[in-house]
Amino acid sequence: MRKLIVANWKENPGTESRATKLFKDLILKTGVDVVICPPFVYLEKITAAFRSMSASKKKNLAIGAQDVFWEEKGAFTSEVGPKMIRSLGVRYVIVGHSERRKYLKETDAMINKKVKAALADGLKVILCVGEPLAVRKKGAVVAKAFIKTQLKKDLVGIKTNASVNKNLIIAYEPIWAIGSGRSDQPEDAVEMSLFIKRLYNVPFLYGGSVNSKNVADFVQYKGIDGALVGGASLKAGEFGKLIAKVAKK
Numbered sequence: 001m002r003k004l005i006v007a008n009w010k011e012n013p014g015t016e017s018r019a020t021k022l023f024k025d026l027i028l029k030t031g032v033d034v035v036i037c038p039p040f041v042y043l044e045k046i047t048a049a050f051r052s053m054s055a056s057k058k059k060n061l062a063i064g065a066q067d068v069f070w071e072e073k074g075a076f077t078s079e080v081g082p083k084m085i086r087s088l089g090v091r092y093v094i095v096g097h098s099e100r101r102k103y104l105k106e107t108d109a110m111i112n113k114k115v116k117a118a119l120a121d122g123l124k125v126i127l128c129v130g131e132p133l134a135v136r137k138k139g140a141v142v143a144k145a146f147i148k149t150q151l152k153k154d155l156v157g158i159k160t161n162a163s164v165n166k167n168l169i170i171a172y173e174p175i176w177a178i179g180s181g182r183s184d185q186p187e188d189a190v191e192m193s194l195f196i197k198r199l200y201n202v203p204f205l206y207g208g209s210v211n212s213k214n215v216a217d218f219v220q221y222k223g224i225d226g227a228l229v230g231g232a233s234l235k236a237g238e239f240g241k242l243i244a245k246v247a248k249k
């Protein structure tokens with residue numbers, strides 16, 4: 001599989017014009033698939049900019065959302081359903097990011113409903129899982145058991161058949177590595193990848209303080225299919241360097 005780099009812009013940048021500029025400044029490379037996930041409010045402008053790009057540029061690029069609600073429509077103030085984002089041309093969605101679990105109190109049961117709804121609508125789901133530091137400190141065996149439980153809850157009732165396998169991606173993001181400048185050891189990440197792939201045979205992304213300097217250490221492994229990138233995706237130059245490093249692998 002070609003390596004996949006997903007840019008999670010989170011609640012950035014601060015204005016629509018800066019978001020459009022960041023998207024226009026993207027430096028793409030052949031051989032690497034890139035998904036850009038801006039905040040909801042910028043999706044319309046970004047998908048329009050995407051549509052106006054040349055076919056060759058668009059080939060390796062797709063747009064994603066950072067969240068989705070499980071109902072298509074109705075009295076659910078401020079929520080956004082899978083069909084709504086799909087109608088804009090969005091193809092991917094991040095579900096279960098640890099920041100949503102922490103700050104918005106998203107539970108595994110809610111995440112499970114989101115994954116089901118998004119898959120049913122044909123979106124590609126990037127399901128995020130990751131253990132807190134206290135768990136990791138207990139060692140790899142305990143961390144793996146934590147991740148297995150999280151995945152089981154998030155994917156309960158979802159039959160892993162060919163079409164689900166095609167549309168599900170698991171992003172392993174140890175919570176302590178996110179935004180901390182302290183990424184996981186690549187050897188530990190690949191060990192987690194092999195463990196997860198024995199349970200769910202789907203692409204594996206590593207996330208947590210990935211940048212242009214360390215990305216190659218992760219994607220050099222066959223078991224690591226790409227990266228979920230936060231901070232380093234907010235500067236076109238740095239993100240371009242990161243993609244170039246992946247293209248060389």
Ligand code: PGA
Nearest residue numbers: 178179208209229230231
């Ligand atoms: P980071 O964020 O690259 O800034 O650590 C990754 C993420 O939260 O997806």
